[in-house]
Amino acid sequence: MTLRLIQASLSHANGVHALRSVDLHIGAREQVAIIGPSGAGKSSLLNLLATALRPSSGEVQVLGERPWQLSAHQRQRLRARIGLVHQSPPLPPRQRVITAVLAGKLGQWGLGKSLLNLLHPLDIPGARAALARLDLSDKLFAQCQQLSGGQLQRVGIARVLYQAPEVLLADEPVSAMDPVLAAHTLAVLCQHAQEHDVTLVASLHAVDLALTHFPRIIGVRNGQILFDRPASEVSRDLLDTLYANESLQPPPVPETPLSVQIPRC
Template identity: 80%
Template sequence: MSLRLTQATLRHNNGVQALRGVSLNIDAGERVAIIGPSGAGKSSLLNLLATALQPTSGELQVLGEQPWRLSAYQRQRLRARIGLVHQAPPLPARQRVVTAVLAGKLGQWSLARSLVNLLYPLDIPGARRELAKLDLADKLFAQCQQLSGGQLQRVGIARALYQAPDLLLADEPVSAMDPVLANHTLSVLCQHAEANRVTLVASLHAVELALAHFPRVIGVRDGQIVFDRPAGEVDQPLLDALYVNQQLLVPDSPAAALSVQIPRC
């Protein structure tokens, strides 16, 4: 079992209840998409699974460990096995792309090696290889401030691929990309996960992308799981219930084969 949540709740410091009694099991090597309207709790759920947030109540098990029963050092070692792709990657503006990608290994390298890498990139071929998968090899020595939002998202994904984690979590990883590029990028992520038996969990705004690339789809609304189904069983009534009072027509998708409606936000 790669991930297990048991009756997990999450209340933020401002009093907002983000998750309500969520139970979830995800096996090693599964590819799972999380969909739902804005404010449903998708990002909170991913941050909980990444151990960036601690559940207010309930239990969390990640990669065979209960992270909040570990020491701080042990928890840090566990986090080195988890890759988290942010919707807006936290990349310093003047950092070079090669350094940003190689930062994926900082949790696994010694302090001395990490410091040297800041001055002189230690694995330029490795960074170039991951960037090439995402059609960004020509940006290897560019500064992050020179890139578009979609390019920055791909740099964040390249960093996670270079990290080679056992668990890969992606929060709206293609939101700043056009449909063709988003489709290609998700294909790269899924191919990597399948080839390396990496557990992949991604939150996605675009329903058609979730249905096209992920065998299992979880619908979240108001901090609760509304459904958890194989992609082929996600039909219009399920989506209507998930996105009630939300309207945005999705372009025709061969993978979806549905007149899906997703939220405007």
Template identity: 85%
Template sequence: MTLHLTGASLTHSNGVHALCDVDLRIGAGEQVAIIGPSGAGKSSLLNVLATALRPDRGELQVLGHQPWRLSAHQRQRLRARIGLVHQSPPLPPRQRVITAVLAGKLGQWGLGRSLLNLLHPVDVPGARAALARLDLSDKLFAQCQQLSGGQLQRVGIARVLYQAPQVLLADEPVSAMDPVLAGHTLSVLCRHAREHNVTLVASLHAVELALTHFPRIIGLRDGRILFDLPAADVDHERLDTLYANEQLQSPPAPPAPLSVQIPRC
């Protein structure tokens, strides 16, 4: 089992209950989409799986390891096998795109090669190939501040593709893209996962994209998993319940939402 959460709960420092008794098992090579209303806990769940956040309660296993029982050095080595795509990639404005992409390997390179890469890119063909998969090879030597929001998201994805992790976690990776480009980009991610047996988990606001590209859908609300089903079994009734009192962002919109109260921790 690549990712395994048992009874995981997380409360942020501001008192918000982000996750409540979450049980989750995701196998090697699975492609899973997490959907749910704003504030459901999707980003928190991905950050827990990425070992960026430690749950207050429960157990996490990633690639056969319990990360919070490892030493700091061992946990850092484990993180090098996990790729995390941010909704807004943390890219310095003046950083060149090639440097941003090659940074995907910093967790695997030694200190000497990492420092050399800051002065002179050590793998121009590799960075160009990763960008070409996302139709961005012409931006190889551009500065990040010269790119649009959607282009920056694709640079963040190219960096993770170049990293070649065993687990790829994507937090709203196409939110700044138009529908056609978003669909193409998700196709690239899913194809990469299939070809390399990478476990892919992505949170998405656009329900139609999740249902189109991912065979397994997890519905998250108020930090709890409401359903975990094959995409074909996610019907309008379940979406109504998941997005109760929310405006569903995927066409066609479901009928009037049901009034459902979900208990918090």
């Protein structure tokens, strides 16, 4: 298994239980969507898999390693093999887009090369190619503060594509995009994962996008996995249970694909 949680729980310092005894197995090259109401634990789950958070109890296994049994240096090397797309990418406003994208390799470059890259971009063609997949090549030398929220999300995705990780984790990667752009961007992520044998796990609020692009759906509620099924087996009843008593119900799942949707990779 590429990713595995064994009775993993996560409690925050304020006493909130984000995850409760979660068991999860995700194999190599799988493409999985995690859905559920706000506060269900989706981001916490991704951060455990990314080794950004340590479980309060239980075990995490990533790429055949037990990250919290490794030294700090070994764990950092493992993290270089994991790409994490943030909902709000932590990009300094005055940083140029090319620098933000090339930062995807900082975990693999030595200190000297990383410092040199800050002074002079070392791989302009590589950064341009990653941005081109997301229709942003014209923003190569723009400052991040000049971009919209959706454009910043695509820069964050381009950085992870340039990183070329073995595991790609995406936390609400298209939340600031319109439906057409969101569908296109998810299709790019799925195609990249398929072409490069990457394991892809994404959390999504848009149920229709999850069902359209991902063959496996995991429903999370109250810090626990409510269901784990093929997309074809996710029924309206399951979704109603997942989002029960929520003030904001999930968007309706169309009976036939919308014109803006792009077939699953």
